[in-house]
Amino acid sequence: MTLAKEDELLVTAYLDGELPPLEANRLEQRISSEPALAAEIEAYRLLRVALRADLDEDVPSSDLKNRIQLRLSLPRPGRSRPWTSLAASFLAGAVLAGALISGALRHQAGDELASEVVSAHIRGLMAPAPADVASSDHHTVKPWFNGKLAFAPVVPDLGAQGYPLIGGRIDVIGLEPTASLVYSRGKHLISVTEMPTGRAPSPPGASYAERGYLALSWSDGGVTYFAVSDAAPQELETFVKLFKAAAATGAPPL
Amino acid sequence: MDVDDTTDQARFAEVFLPHLVDAFRLARWLAGSRTDAEDIVQEASLRAFKAIRGFGGGDSRAWVLTIVRNTSYTWLTKNRPQAVVLKEDLDAVARNRIDQSSGAEGETPETVLIAKIEAQEIRKAVVALPIPFREVLVLREIHGLNYRAIAEVADIPIGTVMSRLARARRLLLGAMSGGGS
Numbered sequence: 001m002t003l004a005k006e007d008e009l010l011v012t013a014y015l016d017g018e019l020p021p022l023e024a025n026r027l028e029q030r031i032s033s034e035p036a037l038a039a040e041i042e043a044y045r046l047l048r049v050a051l052r053a054d055l056d057e058d059v060p061s062s063d064l065k066n067r068i069q070l071r072l073s074l075p076r077p078g079r080s081r082p083w084t085s086l087a088a089s090f091l092a093g094a095v096l097a098g099a100l101i102s103g104a105l106r107h108q109a110g111d112e113l114a115s116e117v118v119s120a121h122i123r124g125l126m127a128p129a130p131a132d133v134a135s136s137d138h139h140t141v142k143p144w145f146n147g148k149l150a151f152a153p154v155v156p157d158l159g160a161q162g163y164p165l166i167g168g169r170i171d172v173i174g175l176e177p178t179a180s181l182v183y184s185r186g187k188h189l190i191s192v193t194e195m196p197t198g199r200a201p202s203p204p205g206a207s208y209a210e211r212g213y214l215a216l217s218w219s220d221g222g223v224t225y226f227a228v229s230d231a232a233p234q235e236l237e238t239f240v241k242l243f244k245a246a247a248a249t250g251a252p253p254l
Numbered sequence: 255m256d257v258d259d260t261t262d263q264a265r266f267a268e269v270f271l272p273h274l275v276d277a278f279r280l281a282r283w284l285a286g287s288r289t290d291a292e293d294i295v296q297e298a299s300l301r302a303f304k305a306i307r308g309f310g311g312g313d314s315r316a317w318v319l320t321i322v323r324n325t326s327y328t329w330l331t332k333n334r335p336q337a338v339v340l341k342e343d344l345d346a347v348a349r350n351r352i353d354q355s356s357g358a359e360g361e362t363p364e365t366v367l368i369a370k371i372e373a374q375e376i377r378k379a380v381v382a383l384p385i386p387f388r389e390v391l392v393l394r395e396i397h398g399l400n401y402r403a404i405a406e407v408a409d410i411p412i413g414t415v416m417s418r419l420a421r422a423r424r425l426l427l428g429a430m431s432g433g434g435s
Contacts, residue, residue, distance in 0.1 A: 044423055
């Protein structure tokens with residue numbers, strides 16, 4: 001079952017979706033009439049499946065990202081200093097900047113995820129824009145996530161209730177892309193991060209506070225949500241209630 | 255410069271960090287072990303950070319993978335002049351996985367185990383491939399890049415991408431059906 005050289009290239013390009021439609025069509029007709037060709041293609045497909053079989057385990061340790069960030073994070077303007085002191089000054093700055101609700105609440109089981117979500121929110125605030133797609137129209141924001149995620153996030157419109165949508169962005173939490181929506185409340189921003197529930201290692205607690213930010217989390221229909229903001233806690237709670245209600249009624253499955 | 259530095263940071267976070275898993279996978283397939291792969295990715299992150307202003311937009315993943323690939327080559331030249339040594343590292347990792355999966359929770363279906371053993375055999379065969387074939391195969395099958403992107407990352411013409419892929423797959427199938435124990 002060795003193919004001619006020319007067929008081999010043809011089959012290769014076909015398997016990789018690189019064959020123009022007409023040629024692909026012609027090859028498919030041949031596949032249906034030539035068992036040897038069909039067997040070859042099947043073998044290559046199995047190869048692909050096996051190669052990707054344990055892809056989920058093929059990920060770096062969780063602190064690789066931290067190490068890289070520590071090494072590169074936020075140099076103080078205008079000075080060149082060794083990496084270690086850069087890292088130290090970054091940490092000191094971040095602690096001062098936060099309203100010090102404090103580290104005492106950190107590091108409880110299951111809080112790691114919430115902490116990452118809070119970091120993503122803070123990063124959103126530091127970035128040139130808090131959202132990668134800026135739009136108050138949920139019909140623009142929702143489709144923007146297509147092809148970027150393996151699930152479709154819900155994007156409720158809460159403008160009428162006083163929480164206008166600003167846009168959306170992709171955050172990488174636990175090294176996986178997640179959908180984050182950005183809403184505003186007065187001068188405060190609220191990030192809502194959505195991820196498939198299975199990804200959360202343990203059920204996240206309902207509320208988590210760090211560095212002046214509050215994160216409220218809940219799960220619904222296989223999705224875990226985190227709402228993060230420095231807005232007043234009651235306002236965030238109200239927002240979450242509205243979000244839940246709108247998500248339950250206003251998001252027809254596409 | 256204040257503004258520039260902050261922008262570099264933000265840009266690096268946007269361009270490099272989302273592709274950390276991809277970066278790690280490529281480095282691991284090229285270097286062999288997880289530890290070495292993490293070292294390579296760290297080194298690549300420094301290179302990427304220094305070069306971040308040269309990134310002109312476009313496909314950030316291909317850009318990151320190009321840097322990781324080049325860093326891997328530097329690393330290999332220095333640490334593994336004969337790339338044969340690579341094999342054992344990965345074998346050990348693969349064996350570990352089998353042990354873990356059969357030990358965990360008693361109810362692992364037999365079929366899963368069989369699939370894993372096959373995957374292990376295939377991994378072995380992939381690691382035995384010469385690096386030029388291995389890298390195009392990994393970029394295609396693990397990272398899902400198209401030919402154009404692979405050509406960019408590996409710095410070869412598209413036609414060469416295709417012929418190397420064909421060759422890599424034929425070698426793999428040969429190893430599986432003939433040499434597989």
